[in-house]
Each structure stands twice: as structure tokens, then as C-alpha cells.
Amino acid sequence: MARWEPNARGRLAQAAMDLYSQRGFEQTTVAEIAQRAGLTERTFFRHFADKREVLFAGADALQQALVGALEDAPRSLAPIDAVGIALEAVAAQLPERPDFSRRRQAIIDANPELQERERIKLASLAAAAADALRRRGVADPTAVLAAEMGIAVFRVAFERWISATNQQDLSRVIRDSLDELKAVTAGK
Amino acid sequence: MARWEPNARGRLAQAAMDLYSQRGFEQTTVAEIAQRAGLTERTFFRHFADKREVLFAGADALQQALVGALEDAPRSLAPIDAVGIALEAVAAQLPERPDFSRRRQAIIDANPELQERERIKLASLAAAAADALRRRGVADPTAVLAAEMGIAVFRVAFERWISATNQQDLSRVIRDSLDELKAVTAGK
């Protein structure tokens, strides 16, 4: 018989989501999360670097999808369009239904500390995209700007996607938002 | 005679900059900052919301300059060009010489927590710019995208400006960077 219940990390993440939803992020202590998961506070910090990180553990997979897609994209594509393809690869990593993303985003939107972490994760995505573009031969500052624009498009599209009224695929919303971006910088 | 030495806030900010530079942000305690300023830890937290905020207290003035310039800019300008003018107004708030900005940025670049705070401050600038654009009659998502583009341009330009080799005005670097942005989204 196993010495411990399996999937400690998953239980911690679930307990954290539940408590952050119910009481709010600040009003939840790590001790409470650990207790609900049947573990100790110390073990929480072995699985997650800090109290916020439990909501952002999935970011690594998104970053890998982004970079992989940029490496595979046809070299003939302009930087901004390669980024567009990469954004759709990121979208493919998310569940088809936005329910989970909505729950998670509501928690983040209710707390400034979590918004800080979200922004730095997005900045990290942008930096990884810029690196991948440079490996495609795109020079700075074009690489940085194309990457930042891609992330801006993703943010706008994601927000639309999880909005209550939206009916479309994230992939579709991304394409539309990218087109609007191109119109903006064309000075229209 | 005054009951206390004047400019407690300024002394705290100076002490913090000095110590963050010498020992690094993490290795500096708030108690040390307060002691160097001749005050107590409790007083530090009356002037600054947290240990990071002491490096970002100037952000309010930048935001006001940004919004003011957007309100004053000719309505005939395309959103992205109005944003360009607003960025130059922000630049005018900074000292002409990048020395101070370099010192400050070196501290931030050495610490992830400070980078989080920097990013959320920039995000706040972007949100304020988007609001100002909406008041100019620019619809979403154009307003959001133009604002985010502007902040991306500012980041790139600022980094160039404080680089050791740069000789140009921040204002000039901003104009150049904005032109490069336009080239990116034109699909070149």
C-alpha cells in the first residue's frame, strides 16, 4: 500500500482554487489549504514556490507550446503572422470550454498580487516568443515588438473568449483580434 | 523648531535606493532602511505600501502626464499617433540624463519581485492610456491594443535610452521605436 495518498500536488491545487474562490486569496492561509488537502504547510511550499504560484503552474506548458509552434512555423511567414500561429498553438492547450478559465480568472481579477503574477507570466511568454523569433533570424527590436504585440492580442482575445456572451472558439477570437491589431498600427 | 527632521519620505527613498544598490533588494530589511533614515520600520510602511513600492512612487506623475497629453492631443490624430505623443510627454517627466534611471533599473533587473511590480505599473499605464483613448471616442479593442502597443514601444525605447552606448534623447528613441513597430505589423 502506498505510504501517502496520491497526487498531493493536485489536491493542493484544487484546495487552493476552492478556498481562493470562496473566501478570496488574501483571506486564505496556506495552512488552511494544506489542511484541506490533508498535508502540511511545509509540503505546500515544496510543490509551489509561493502562495500565488499554485494558480500559475500551467504556464510552463503554454510557453512550450508557444515556442514549439514558432520553431515549426514556415520561415516564409512574417514575424507577426508566425506569432499568430503560435498563439493558436497556445489556445490549443486550453480546455475547449472556458469554464475553468473563467473561475480562475475571477480569482485573479479580484486580487492585485495575483494580477502582478499574471502579468509577469505573460511577460515571460513574450520574452520566450522574442527569443524564438530571434532564432528565426528576426532582429531586435522587431522580435521584441512582435512578441509583445502577440501577447497583447492574446490578452484581448482571452478576455473576449471568457466573457459571458462569447460563443466562439478561442482560436477564432485570436484571429479576429490579430486583424484588429493590424488595423490599429496601420494608423486607421 | 520642527519636531522631526523634514522630508522623512525622501530620506526613506534615498536610504532604500542606496541599500538596494549595495546589498541587493532581498538582502535589505525594512528595519535597516528605516534605521539609515533615522526612523522606524512602522514609519516606512506609513509612507510606502510595501518594500517594493519605494522604487515606484514616481509612477503616478508619469501616468498623469500620459493621460494629460492624450487629452490635449489633436483629435485628428490616429490612436497610435496620439499614443506616440503621449509617450513623449512621459519622457519629458524623466531627467534628461539617464543616470538615475540606470541605477534604478539595475536594481529592478536584479530582482524578480521588482520586475513584477514594474510590469504591473506599466500595465496600469496602459490601462490609463486605453481609458483616455476611449474618452477620445476610440472603441475597444482598438483602444486597448493601441495602448498596449504604446507601452511596448516605451519599454523598448527606454531600454535603448539607458544602454551604455546610447547618445540620443529618449524622445528621439521613442519616435524611432514607434516607426519600427509600424513596420512590424505591416508584415514586413
Place this chain on the structure above:
DNA sequence: CAAACGATGACAGTTACTGTCATCAGTATA
């Protein structure tokens, strides 16, 4: 001149996070 004010100090309390050592079921090794 008395009362209200406002910046600061003193001090106790909470909690995020870290370092360190012990525990012990499972696994590899001699």
C-alpha cells in the same frame, strides 16, 4: 489658552516563507 491635529514611536500579533533534521514505505543493491 484649550482642543484638535498629525507625524511619529512602541509594541504585540499574524502569516508567508525557509532551513534542517527525522521518519519510513518502497526500491535498488550486495
Place this chain on the structure above:
DNA sequence: TATACTGATGACAGTAACTGTCATCGTTTG
């Protein structure tokens, strides 16, 4: 089969960021 090793967890003490609260006492105001 006995022994050593491993790896996830617990136990526990410690640091430091931040908060709440009350006291202090020059300054300002009526």
C-alpha cells in the same frame, strides 16, 4: 535476504514583511 539508499512527507524553529492599536508631543486652529 539483509542492508543501504531514496524521496516524499512531517515537525519545528526561525526570519521578516506587514498590520492594528495606543501613546506621545510639537503644531495649528478656534
